Amino acid sequence: MSRFSPGDVQEAAASHSLVTTMNAQSDVLSGSSPTTTTAVVREGTHTGPRPANKAESDPAPARAYPSQPPPQSQPQPPSSPPLSPTPALVPHAPVILDSGSSTPNSHAELTSSGGESLRAHETAAASARPSTTTTTQRKQARSSRRTKPQKSGARWSKNGVSSDDTGSDHKASLSQSSSSSPHKVPPSPKTSRPANRPHLHPSFAPTDAAAQKGRYMAASFGGASGDSRRGVSSPRPKGREAKNTFCRNVTIYGHCRYENTCPYIHDPSKLNQNENAKKRFNVDSPSFTPLQASTNGSLTPSSRSAAISPKAANAAVFTPKSQRSTTSTPSLHTKEPALDWHQQDYQEFVPQTFDSQMVDPSASASVLGYDPFNAPSTIPTITGTGHQTPAINPYVQDPTGLSGTPYYQGANTFQTAPSFHLYWPIGPQPMNLLGYQRTAHDFFIPETLREELQKKSEVARQILPNSSLPPIEQYHSLVCLDTTQHKNQSVFGYQSWIYKAVSSKDGNTYALRRLENFRLTNENAIRSVQPWKRFFNASVVTIHDAFTTRAFGDSSLILVTDYHPCSKSLAEEHFKTAAMPRFHGRQAGSSQIPEQVLWGYLVQVASALKAIHGVGLAARLITPSKVLLTSKNRIRLNACGILDVVNFENTRPLAELQADDLHQLGRLVLCIANNSLTAHLNMQKSMEHLGRLYTARLKECVQWLLNPQPSPSTPTSPTAGGTMQKDIDTFLGGIAEQFASVFDSTLHAEDTLISTLGRELESSRLVRLLIKLNFINERPELDASIPVSTGSAASPPAAWAETGERYYLKLFRDYVFHQVDASGHPVTNLAHVLDCLNKLDAGSEEKIALISRDEQNVLIVSYRELKRGMESAFQDLLKAGRSAR
Ligand SMILES: Nc1ncnc2c1ncn2[C@@H]1O[C@H](COP(=O)(O)OP(=O)(O)OP(=O)(O)O)[C@@H](O)[C@H]1O
16 A cells, blocks of 8 residues: 655645646636645656546546556657647646646547557458558557567457457457458448547447447547556457457358358357356346245246256255255245345354353254244144244344244345354454554454344344234234243243334333233232332333233233343353253253352342332342343343232232342352252252352352341351341442442443443544545536536536545545555555545645546645545535525
């Protein structure tokens, strides 16, 4: 990546006097203030890579990357006029010293090279044709053909249509053809093109007018000077290209005498095939039509199958032998096979960061054996009344990607899942880099965090197509979040389901917990949710509403709570490990939970209990399945308030319930520490195990929580002090030092997030800058609506985007994004882009060399001028927008 060097500035200064003499003329042309341009230098003074420019006069949209910058000593064609400033081709740069590109010059070059191509191709015809070709040039062409036949050759097509064809390419291939096949070409009936005819890009040449071909091809060869230079070193034509070319003898005479030996095509139908095959992706490309599935599941024969034997066409679709084969085969029968393919790829490549242990053997087994085609008939019987959705959570964070399979099976709608593997840095990341050696990833949000946030937002927005779940009140687009169809009635006394749903009132996504077949016998029961609706704590899932409904065909109680995408219960996190032989009630092989994680859980639940007990409530349900893990080590109580409604009539005293909360907390930690859901059933053994694996402090704390109300004479609290109450305040006092350490790590995490946010702020700043630039760059339709600030009548109205500051903003865009290296390859250096945009945003005094697309002019401008120009152009746009209203 080259940058503008100080030498350029000096050279620019040296040519300043010349620049000044040009100012008057250029100002009239550009209509812009002469003060806006710093300097312009002649071609060749810059040393850096040039932007991939096309000729200024070339209207063709397709742009070829130019070859190496032309050396100053590059020989000019004999017919070329001396270099002179040519305002007609210079697109109104504020001050321009033209180094040689001009309309007459271009025309001379066009004419000259066009004549050469014609001569080279049509040996006899060219000599007889009263074209612009001169006798001297013809001789030169012949001699060059004789002496350097190996340099000839390049692609050549029927119309000279390929956007990257060059004059010499064409000439060479034709000279080769003329040597191999003695085509006799008569003089073309059209000998020259009108003088004012614009330079036509080969791709716009008519395809059917054979007589015009030569002319357009000739015109195309004389395109941008960069093109013709590049053509000198074009590769030899390949046999395949001759095969793509229609024989000119057939065009001119109607037949070819040398058809047997001639390498060109003589059958027009073949030509069209070859043409289509040759063009890669353009407007003429045939659209891709995948094999469509008919309603009976068989593939509809397409035109492609007509070309193959019926046996082959009806052959079974290839299915790779893998775990996913059971799922991938039916996906071919969906409406959008291509999309399914993407989805499967996404499943396969998603790096799992947040979860590593959640492999439910039973779930995996059931999914593996799950037949999506039979599912609708079986699932309702499993899930009960009114519950017709396959009770498989599509969003479960299953590393195998299997739990979501049925969801993707049925998905006929378009889905754009972020392809995380595309962003993921490949290979080990370099360490200990200096400040200026940072990698591209250093500029952006950390990969793990970005992936987690993107997943959450994607999951929160996903819906199940063809879902039979009814809307409930204002909640629609219900998706069942349950990961298992075997519901445990013992928790609430009712089967419970949980759905993600969108509220039509506020557009937010909520989690709806439904208790099936719940009958409300007392109106006051449902009012007991009111205090919970006013309760907000960071460690409790907020409750928003509670009501009963018959939308499912039964009488259900619905509790509306916050929705936390990609979350899972502690039971799913810690107890659903791979199938392994059990050992003493524990799952052997499961890893030990770090003590710091357990203290984190203790502190979070304790702070939630402090708040809950403080407002005269009790959590009542602190079990592993009802504590939600919403991000790494971040938990929330998820079933508060439900038992208040369900057990309204036989509730216990509050003090008892609050003491039970502490007991449940102790049991939770004991179970997790023992990696067993039933650890509390064998208390002594479990405590011993806990004592072996963890510190005495943790054991003492759990012991205190599990003990019944301590008597005044037996102080066993964490504080180990004298007589005390067994309440949450005592407990908090006892674990104060753990609170301090958890609080400290929370602050560290917050600091990290704030600094990440700061980096993202930088990115959003650059995005705003880019948006502004793109509003301005090469804007076509505003030409008439915005008066060109020059006020010059000579300026065409269609020049807003090409004049004044807009012109060098356009060149700046090329400088930032379209640079090519010395061999003409695109430069895609993110650091360069960020560097340039940041300097533009800051309005730095640093100067850069902007090179016009025909590589004939170099503008030296500072970022400050660019910034000023961008602001003023943007203001123009705003004004025009306002006046249009
Ligand atoms: N508020 C919520 N936001 C996001 N996901 C939730 C929310 N509440 C529960 N979930 C998810 O829904 C799933 C089912 O939760 P639920 O509370 O029904 O537990 P469960 O494992 O089915 O236990 P049980 O059998 O006792 O009902 C879990 O994967 C959980 O992560």
